[in-house]
Amino acid sequence: MDKISVNKLAKIAGVSVRTLHHYDEIGLLKPSLRSDTNYRYYYETELLRLQQILFYKELDLSLSQIKDILDDPNFDVLQALHSHKAELKKRRDRFAELLLTIDKTIINLKSKTKKMDHEEMYKGFGKEQGKAYRKESAEKWGEEIVAGSEKKILAMDKKEWKDLLQQAEDINKALVKLIKLKPDDKKVQTLIKQHFEITGKYFDVTYEIYRNLGIMYVEDERFKANYDKHHPKLAEFLRDGIDVFCKEK
Numbered sequence: 001m002d003k004i005s006v007n008k009l010a011k012i013a014g015v016s017v018r019t020l021h022h023y024d025e026i027g028l029l030k031p032s033l034r035s036d037t038n039y040r041y042y043y044e045t046e047l048l049r050l051q052q053i054l055f056y057k058e059l060d061l062s063l064s065q066i067k068d069i070l071d072d073p074n075f076d077v078l079q080a081l082h083s084h085k086a087e088l089k090k091r092r093d094r095f096a097e098l099l100l101t102i103d104k105t106i107i108n109l110k111s112k113t114k115k116m117d118h119e120e121m122y123k124g125f126g127k128e129q130g131k132a133y134r135k136e137s138a139e140k141w142g143e144e145i146v147a148g149s150e151k152k153i154l155a156m157d158k159k160e161w162k163d164l165l166q167q168a169e170d171i172n173k174a175l176v177k178l179i180k181l182k183p184d185d186k187k188v189q190t191l192i193k194q195h196f197e198i199t200g201k202y203f204d205v206t207y208e209i210y211r212n213l214g215i216m217y218v219e220d221e222r223f224k225a226n227y228d229k230h231h232p233k234l235a236e237f238l239r240d241g242i243d244v245f246c247k248e249k
Contacts, residue, residue: 003032006040013050028067029053048077055084092221099222103165149203164201171195175238176231183240192241207246214242
């Protein structure tokens with residue numbers, strides 16, 4: 001592959017040029033070569049090493065710990081990737097549990113009689129806090145949409161919320177029964193329309209946002225796991241059905 005400049009690498013990896021300079025200074029990520037003007041360039045080997053650095057940072061390791069791991073003569077990239085995959089799956093499952101905990105908390109806060117057990121309230125939490133999940137949503141969809149969604153949800157009583165969750169589950173189960181049909185089948189599209197209407201009760205959804213949601217149901221492992229627990233192809237089936245629905249509008 002062609003050499004990549006420090007500016008381009010910073011852009012595609014989502015880190016700052018200053019960070020790459022720091023990694024160079026501490027010996028964590030050295031450039032492949034330098035120009036006569038001392039400009040840094042990187043090749044595939046350095047890109048793979050940077051990927052490992054970012055993975056280990058996600059696992060909350062310090063830079064010195066990461067350097068020791070990567071500089072170990074016995075370090076194996078493929079083995080490391082399998083390890084990262086296993087750890088990310090654990091996190092996916094924990095995020096799914098966090099989403100369930102959030103739902104339970106909202107329901108119980110609206111109940112005048114039932115109280116949530118303290119252990120249940122904090123089920124699934126580790127270092128990440130609820131505000132981190134909210135921040136992620138705001139960055140993806142915008143603060144206005146997230147705030148609007150919170151306002152809609154908080155305006156519901158306990159029964160309305162539980163009914164909404166049940167309707168969503170009923171649609172999932174109904175889609176599974178039709179999963180062998182084509183996404184543009186009339187029966188499938190009837191359910192997709194119902195799904196669209198239910199989604200609109202959570203926040204103000206446009207067709208563009210709805211199409212992007214469909215894509216997210218497949219690409220985001222947390223959401224994919226939530227749908228695929230009903231059927232291993234449900235997330236993809238729902239995405240394709242949503243795509244057809246939006247194209248017809």
